Amino acid sequence: MLVTEGLDSHAAIQQTTKQQDSPAAQGLDALEQLRVLLLGADYQTLSELRQQLLDRERYSLHVAEVISEALTLRAQQDNSLSDALFPTIEAAVSRSVEHNPSRLANALYPVMGPAIRRSIQEVLQQALETFNHLLEQSLSVRSLFWRFDAWRTGRSYSEVVLLKTLVYQVEQVFLIHRESGLLLQHALSPQAISKDADMISGMLTAIQDFIRDSFQVTSDNSLKTLQLDELTVFFNQGPYAMMAAVVRGNPPAEFNNLLTEVNEQIHRQHFYFLKTFQGDTSIFKRCLPLLERCLKTQLRDTKKFPWLAVLALVTFTGAGLWWSYQYYQHKLIAEEALGALRAEPGLVVVGFEKTDEGYQYEILKDPQAREPTAVIQALQKGNLPLNLHTKPYLSLEPTFVLARAKQILQPSPQVNLSLEGKTLVVQGQATPSWQQKLVQVGSLITGVEFLEQSKLQIIDPDAEKLTEHLGRLVKQIETSRFNFSLGSSSLENVQDHAQQVIALIFDLLKTARLMGKMPQVSISGSADETGSETINERLAKERALAMRDYLLQQGVPAAVIAVPKPDTGRRDERSIHYQVDLF
Amino acid sequence: MLQKKICLLGAFSVGKTSLIQRYVNKLFSDKYLTTVGVKIDKKQVTVGSTDLTLIVWDIAGEDDFTSIRSAHLRGLSGYIVVIDGTRKNSFDVALALHKRIKTELGDVAAVFALNKADLKAQWVINHEHIHALAQLSYPVIETSAKLDQGVEDLFMGLARQLVPENSEV
Numbered sequence A: 001m002l003v004t005e006g007l008d009s010h011a012a013i014q015q016t017t018k019q020q021d022s023p024a025a026q027g028l029d030a031l032e033q034l035r036v037l038l039l040g041a042d043y044q045t046l047s048e049l050r051q052q053l054l055d056r057e058r059y060s061l062h063v064a065e066v067i068s069e070a071l072t073l074r075a076q077q078d079n080s081l082s083d084a085l086f087p088t089i090e091a092a093v094s095r096s097v098e099h100n101p102s103r104l105a106n107a108l109y110p111v112m113g114p115a116i117r118r119s120i121q122e123v124l125q126q127a128l129e130t131f132n133h134l135l136e137q138s139l140s141v142r143s144l145f146w147r148f149d150a151w152r153t154g155r156s157y158s159e160v161v162l163l164k165t166l167v168y169q170v171e172q173v174f175l176i177h178r179e180s181g182l183l184l185q186h187a188l189s190p191q192a193i194s195k196d197a198d199m200i201s202g203m204l205t206a207i208q209d210f211i212r213d214s215f216q217v218t219s220d221n222s223l224k225t226l227q228l229d230e231l232t233v234f235f236n237q238g239p240y241a242m243m244a245a246v247v248r249g250n251p252p253a254e255f256n257n258l259l260t261e262v263n264e265q266i267h268r269q270h271f272y273f274l275k276t277f278q279g280d281t282s283i284f285k286r287c288l289p290l291l292e293r294c295l296k297t298q299l300r301d302t303k304k305f306p307w308l309a310v311l312a313l314v315t316f317t318g319a320g321l322w323w324s325y326q327y328y329q330h331k332l333i334a335e336e337a338l339g340a341l342r343a344e345p346g347l348v349v350v351g352f353e354k355t356d357e358g359y360q361y362e363i364l365k366d367p368q369a370r371e372p373t374a375v376i377q378a379l380q381k382g383n384l385p386l387n388l389h390t391k392p393y394l395s396l397e398p399t400f401v402l403a404r405a406k407q408i409l410q411p412s413p414q415v416n417l418s419l420e421g422k423t424l425v426v427q428g429q430a431t432p433s434w435q436q437k438l439v440q441v442g443s444l445i446t447g448v449e450f451l452e453q454s455k456l457q458i459i460d461p462d463a464e465k466l467t468e469h470l471g472r473l474v475k476q477i478e479t480s481r482f483n484f485s486l487g488s489s490s491l492e493n494v495q496d497h498a499q500q501v502i503a504l505i506f507d508l509l510k511t512a513r514l515m516g517k518m519p520q521v522s523i524s525g526s527a528d529e530t531g532s533e534t535i536n537e538r539l540a541k542e543r544a545l546a547m548r549d550y551l552l553q554q555g556v557p558a559a560v561i562a563v564p565k566p567d568t569g570r571r572d573e574r575s576i577h578y579q580v581d582l583f
Numbered sequence B: 001m002l003q004k005k006i007c008l009l010g011a012f013s014v015g016k017t018s019l020i021q022r023y024v025n026k027l028f029s030d031k032y033l034t035t036v037g038v039k040i041d042k043k044q045v046t047v048g049s050t051d052l053t054l055i056v057w058d059i060a061g062e063d064d065f066t067s068i069r070s071a072h073l074r075g076l077s078g079y080i081v082v083i084d085g086t087r088k089n090s091f092d093v094a095l096a097l098h099k100r101i102k103t104e105l106g107d108v109a110a111v112f113a114l115n116k117a118d119l120k121a122q123w124v125i126n127h128e129h130i131h132a133l134a135q136l137s138y139p140v141i142e143t144s145a146k147l148d149q150g151v152e153d154l155f156m157g158l159a160r161q162l163v164p165e166n167s168e169v
């Protein structure tokens, strides 16, 4: 109802104006003349000017002449120009990108590269600093105290760390509609946790209201800060919006200025929306970057060169390099060892690999070959793990066959072994027993199939010695004499003689047997020339028989003592003598 | 994103806090803990095709010693005046508050809640009282925070008035 009334009266006024105009139009010429009379030449200029203002084209021309100067002038006065232009420029730029992206890309190309490089550099720098920060925290003795502190105060460790290392941190910034306490925009630092910002916004306003009401202050004077333990809420009142910043620690005085600056800028940019705010907060999304500008953090000693991080990095890199150098060196040595093992006769490398325990070599070793460890001894320095796993095998290489034959046959220095194809050629002099062994074992040696021993001379050193000994015994026995008394064949004082002869005979018997012979000892008697022939003959026989009987009686085997022969030797003596025959 | 500040007003102990608790957190307690100052809650609602966030200010009830601070009422888009059906005094306080806001803030959306409907046997508010309220041409809704009766309607009754295209419906 009210509105319609208003409209009606307005229309009525317009109508009356029209009514007054129509008679005046009729006397237009007269009035014009009067004007010319009154204003003279000035009138011409004025109407000219008026024409200029009304004529779009001419007016534009006029403005065009001064527009740059005007902009420059205004820009010198305050920031309003950039605030005013920025939505337009933003829109223009996005239009341009939509229209033809390559044009803007080309224009930006020279600045993009450096900008990207710089931002990467910054990110790296930041990462390094964060890393350093972490290291310092986890390494220092301080951190122990902090943990204790956290335990004592029941706060989380990270909270305590933040407290101790922070000069200040702006955790949250609220942009609040002053009248309703509604939250227009909210910025939160990544480290901070926030309860429902809408509700906090309301409570902050309620607190403000409460204080203002309770202490009867004027509405211009309002709560500037609110202190809660380490948290401080800074308020900045604008005509329509209030900014509230939740800060941990002690920010510098300039922080308040920053809040003021930002709040003013928000008011400049969004004055209309703030004034007519009816609960639609979407438009204030644009303020987020501005609020985020206020999310500042200052750590203690941030300018410090990140020694620890750099040190750690250098150590890691150094260790890495050293490790790779070592690895490379070890690999070289391991391969060299492999070469040496492969080149070594009698060793066959059948497997080579690198495991966690080092380098593993699977080796077949001929018993005659050099120990693999000896082969690589020169290379095996330090604690380089070269592990040799040796299994025996028999090599068929001629040198190994020969070596094996020598090892098995153990030839004396007089024997010379050589290999011709698969034939073992044996030359030189050897004992029969060795030869026997050679025949038995020779063809069992791996790699030997035939034996050639035509040039082997068998020499038995024992037989020679026995023959010699036997000769000596024969001679000793044959030169032994036993003398009788005149005309007697009884054995007087025979013991000594018998003992000696019996020993010789036994030795003879043994030695002859060793040579595969049978000895026979014949006993002959003789007499002197004094008696008659017949008597002497009888006496000689009796004497021989007496000795024979005695010897038999003493245990000499009967087979050894032969029937006494008639004494052939003409001896003029009263004795017996012996003769040895070997069969 | 539309946000609106609304206030719950009324005498002390009429059930303002209980109504909000019931509405926002689906809880009810027989214990009476008087509200000191202001407590703020929020609730998302959808009216037609509009998403709306209600920032609900629970303001300490009026009694002989404290009257509601005007500062808390600034910028509100609507309010709920709560009356305890079992107390005549709460009815008087409600009318006085309503009048005061009308003079201070002009025409804003409002709803009257006749709370403690589960105790109707003990009600002292009768038809005449209710009729008088209806004369003010704002919705009057019987509620029970205890039994969750009319609570949703109460807040939606206000929310509907807050969304522009629905305001005349």
Ligand SMILES: Nc1nc2c(ncn2[C@@H]2O[C@H](COP(=O)(O)OP(=O)(O)OP(=O)(O)O)[C@@H](O)[C@H]2O)c(=O)[nH]1
Pocket (backbone or CB within 6 Å): B011, B012, B013, B014, B015, B016, B017, B018, B019, B029, B030, B031, B032, B033, B034, B035, B036, B059, B060, B061, B062, B115, B116, B117, B118, B119, B143, B144, B145, B146, B147
């Ligand atoms: N039977 C019944 N009791 C209720 C109901 N609503 C609230 N009450 C009880 O009424 C008492 C007061 O409730 P509150 O919600 O604290 O009242 P309030 O209006 O917030 O009071 P102040 O904060 O002091 O102004 C509590 O004991 C509630 O349990 C209801 O619907 N039915």
Ligand SMILES: [Mg+2]
Pocket (backbone or CB within 6 Å): B016, B017, B018, B033, B034, B035, B058, B059, B060, B061
């Ligand atoms: Mg309460």
